[in-house]
Amino acid sequence: MFFVIPTLLLVKTPILECAKIACLATHCSLRFVNSATDKNKGANYSATLNKKIVPSYIPKMAKTFCLDDYDAIGFDLDNTLATYNLKNLLEMEYNCLAEYLVEEKGYKEEVLMKPFNEKSTDFIQRGLIVDSQRGNLLKLDYSGKIVKVAHGLSFLTPEDIKKTYGEHLTWEVTNEFVKDFLATWNGPLSEKMRTFLDYFDMPASLIFARAVEEIDKQNDGRPVESYTVYNDIVDGFNFMFTPAHFAENKGKFFPLIKQHPDKYYKKCSPHVLEWLKELKAKNKILFVLTGSYIDFANHTATTCLGDDWKQYFDFIGYFSKKPGFFTGVNRPFLRLNNLKEKDEILSTELKSGQCFSQGNWDGLIEAMKKSLNKTDIKPLYIGDNFIQDLYTPSKYTHCDTVAVCEEQSAEGFPTKEHPDSSYLKSNLWDSYFYTSNSSEGKTPTIWSDILKKHCKICVPSISYLASEPINKKYSTFNDEDSNFSTDGFYPTR
Numbered sequence: 333m334f335f336v337i338p339t340l341l342l343v344k345t346p347i348l349e350c351a352k353i354a355c356l357a358t359h360c361s362l363r364f365v366n367s368a369t370d371k372n373k374g375a376n377y378s379a380t381l382n383k384k385i386v387p388s389y390i391p392k393m394a395k396t397f398c399l400d401d402y403d404a405i406g407f408d409l410d411n412t413l414a415t416y417n418l419k420n421l422l423e424m425e426y427n428c429l430a431e432y433l434v435e436e437k438g439y440k441e442e443v444l445m446k447p448f449n450e451k452s453t454d455f456i457q458r459g460l461i462v463d464s465q466r467g468n469l470l471k472l473d474y475s476g477k478i479v480k481v482a483h484g485l486s487f488l489t490p491e492d493i494k495k496t497y498g499e500h501l502t503w504e505v506t507n508e509f510v511k512d513f514l515a516t517w518n519g520p521l522s523e524k525m526r527t528f529l530d531y532f533d534m535p536a537s538l539i540f541a542r543a544v545e546e547i548d549k550q551n552d553g554r555p556v557e558s559y560t561v562y563n564d565i566v567d568g569f570n571f572m573f574t575p576a577h578f579a580e581n582k583g584k585f586f587p588l589i590k591q592h593p594d595k596y597y598k599k600c601s602p603h604v605l606e607w608l609k610e611l612k613a614k615n616k617i618l619f620v621l622t623g624s625y626i627d628f629a630n631h632t633a634t635t636c637l638g639d640d641w642k643q644y645f646d647f648i649g650y651f652s653k654k655p656g657f658f659t660g661v662n663r664p665f666l667r668l669n670n671l672k673e674k675d676e677i678l679s680t681e682l683k684s685g686q687c688f689s690q691g692n693w694d695g696l697i698e699a700m701k702k703s704l705n706k707t708d709i710k711p712l713y714i715g716d717n718f719i720q721d722l723y724t725p726s727k728y729t730h731c732d733t734v735a736v737c738e739e740q741s742a743e744g745f746p747t748k749e750h751p752d753s754s755y756l757k758s759n760l761w762d763s764y765f766y767t768s769n770s771s772e773g774k775t776p777t778i779w780s781d782i783l784k785k786h787c788k789i790c791v792p793s794i795s796y797l798a799s800e801p802i803n804k805k806y807s808t809f810n811d812e813d814s815n816f817s818t819d820g821f822y823p824t825r
């Protein structure tokens with residue numbers, strides 16, 4: 333997404349070749365870089381993303397959910413099937429990005445290389461929204477109202493929030509975001525706001541705040557007109573996550589992941605692998621859709637699930653460019669050769685047991701119907717990214733979703749705590765799921781609202797789901813309840 337094709341390459345390359353390079357350049361493993369490259373594809377990508385934007389489908393929530401009701405069950409890879417030692421991962425990402433900003437962008441080492449520890453990380457939380465120009469980080473409630481704002485490392489008082497965002501505590505950019513979470517994915521609005529949506533970009537919020545604080549300090553303690561910190565962070569993400577860097581051992585992030593797999597990945601429990609076999613034995617189609625490029629995804633899956641990980645799945649889609657995979661029509665499927673993309677394959681040629689890159693949801697559904705010899709199938713997708721994996725498939729296709737959300741166990745509900753809970757939960761920002769307000773009780777956040785409207789249930793891990801019977805019936809989220817409640821979260825106490 334933020335990947336930039338080297339200028340030199342563009343100058344020396346004919347236009348058609350440039351298009352190919354642009355395509356190759358987008359082989360990015362992670363959401364942030366995907367989004368940047370998508371944005372760089374400009375009008376073409378927007379058109380594709382918008383093609384299916386018929387936000388007509390608000391799912392009617394059935395009251396119960398049962399895995400056994402589905403013909404096809406799909407999984408995201410990172411932080412869903414494959415899990416990480418989050419403390420180590422977040423710390424490493426923080427250090428990679430901070431070092432890049434110090435070495436390449438001239439930020440002060442003593443400002444950014446401060447400790448990333450349990451105390452300082454109370455400032456980070458997944459899902460924070462960047463108001464890049466004002467240098468602010470925001471938290472929104474379910475209606476899009478701005479309920480918390482940090483400038484630098486300091487939180488604004490309610491009066492100051494009103495002074496900045498007006499009496500209604502709203503901002504025109506987040507208003508568009510709340511109407512459709514893809515509205516700010518690319519195009520001009522994406523220059524103004526971004527969300528730190530997953531564990532790959534989450535530590536950047538602390539870097540952003542520390543940098544803004546220092547800029548103000550240099551400006552006699554006053555905010556400046558416009559901040560450019562976020563653009564530098566985007567350059568840092570490109571440095572870290574550009575897909576080609578995995579093979580080239582560049583960008584700090586991939587070399588460290590490759591060098592110390594045991595430090596960063598968790599091994600998948602044998603009962604999860606048994607559960608996948610059990611699902612397949614029930615004649616269900618199992619598929620993986622990952623945004624990661626082929627080599628990194630294979631490294632991740634092999635480390636976590638084992639060398640024979642592909643045997644568990646009927647279809648494996650790499651570099652799927654979610655959310656565009658779900659919204660785009662006619663995005664081509666590409667064949668693979670030696671962990672690289674090759675020529676296009678027609679969706680009608682897709683067969684069970686096949687791996688592909690990119691592609692689109694409609695084509696995959698048709699292939700799965702053919703494979704099951706059914707005219708209609710009921711699909712489910714399970715993932716951790718609230719916009720790419722949950723909101724988009726639910727809103728733009730008729731696919732049910734289940735959320736995997738480690739914050740649930742980190743915050744201690746309904747059951748035991750997460751081993752890295754101090755890195756995931758934040759006293760400063762309050763719960764990921766709600767904001768405590770003495771007069772109104774617990775007001776759901778925008779992320780809770782996505783769960784209620786677009787997911788069946790939320791679980792802390794695939795491991796939990798796999799420990800329960802496949803025919804277990806769960807009560808789903810109640811989307812008519814405007815207060816925060818723990819209905820729909822499992823396990824229950």
Ligand SMILES: [Mg+2]
Pocket residue numbers: 408409410411412530715716717
């Ligand atoms: Mg993921």
